[in-house]
Amino acid sequence: MYSLVHKVENAHEDSIWTCAWGCPKRKKDTLPENEDSRDSMRSNEEEIAEYLVTGSVDDSVKVWEQRDKSLHLKHKLTGHALGVVSVAVSSDGAKCASSSLDSSLKLWNLEDGELISSIGVGPVEIWTVVFSPDDKFIVSGSHAGKIHLYGTESGKQEQSLDTRGGKFTLSVACSPDGKYIASGAIDGIINIFDVTYGKVLRTLEGHAMPIRSLCFSPDSQLLLTASDDGHMKLYDVKDATVVGTMSGHGSWVLGVAFSPDGQNFVSASSDTTVKVWEVAKRQCLHTFREHTDQVWAVKYHAEKNHMIASVSEDKSINLYECPK
Structure with missing residues (x-):
């Protein structure tokens, strides 16, 4: 059953442009040897808070605690000055990165909401941010077309990748295996970088219009892209061939994300809809129509294939449930 299970109206004071899930992890070395104790630990793990982080044109980042399919505001993070365009959560669920049109990149502690560091990125607009799979770097695309890697510990730029004269980079993604970084530009060009050699x-x-969003499949074999041309494409990363083209949205496709098991993906569009797709058959399984304005971002829960969140120009956050 596909259903809207929770909605937060007026979650921000202005359009919500970005969202990301965070699932704090327990360290493996803290797991007890005793089986009964492990069962007890598992039941406690279920009570560990899961977070949805959202960023808005109102300059704020909000951290929402997700329990029982509903969201409760935990922190409001302030300090940006020109709209928050991207947020990302580290793989251990402990930190959040946010970028703004004010040319700043901030790193936050999700548990207490404290600012860890504010990274100066110079007089360039910084658009999408993602964490590298090992959480050592925050990777961003910039107005200048470069891909920058900032150290999460050092708080400084540690590497820069050149898109060979590329245009404004709107989207970036890291492959889960850590081998590749992909970038999508305003002119529709997609670059895949070899991380080892930079x-x-x-x-x-494959696209002739801006690439608003892209992401790798969980097994790092496929790259999914979304464009203002209304299409989504699946590329085989190894040989760079198009293995699928999906259409169905009535306007720009603004966000795409794979499910944790890689069997489905979800898309968001300025046509106000959210669509769930089956990867194998390249077909739409369901369309959600619960937003009243363009949907800027959509994300699958980091660990649950049946839970999706979307954020919109209408200032609302939607939580959806899909068949398990």
């Missing part, structure tokens, strides 16, 4: 490995030209 060079462009592939250039993909």
Whole structure:
């Protein structure tokens, strides 16, 4: 059953442009040897808070605690000055990164809401931010077309990847296996970088309009792209071929995300809808129509294939449930 299970109206004072899930992890070395104790630990783990982080044109980042399919505001993080365009959560669920049109990148502690560091990125607009799989770097695309890697510990730029004269980079993604970084530009060009050598490995030209969002499949074999041309494409990362083109939205596709098991993906569009797709058959399984304005971002829960969150120009956050 596909259903809207929770909605937060007026979650921010202005349009919500970005969202990310966070699931704090227990360290493996703290697990007890005793089986009964482990069962007890598992029941306690279920009580560990899960977070949804949202960023808005109102300059704030909000951390929402998700319990029993509902969201409760935990922190409101302030300090940005020109709208928050991207947020990302580290794989251990402990930290959040946010970027703004004020040319700043901030790193936050999700548990207490404290600012860990504010990274100066110079006089350039910084758009999408993501954590590297090992959480050592925050990767961002910039107005200048470069891909920058900032150290989460050092708080400084540690590497820069050149898109070979590329245009404004709107979207970036890291492959889960840590081998690749993909970037999507305003001119529709997609670059895949080899992280080891810091060079462009592939250039993909399947779209002719801005790439608003892209992401790798959980097994790092596929790259999914979303564009203002209304289409989504699946590329085989190894040989850079298009293995699927999906259409169905009536306008720009603004966000895409894979489910944790890689069997489905979800898309968000300025046509106000959220669609769930089956990867194998490249077909739409369901369309959610619960937003009243363009949907800027959509994300699957980091660990649950049946839970999705979306955020919109209408200032609301929606939580959906899909068949298990």
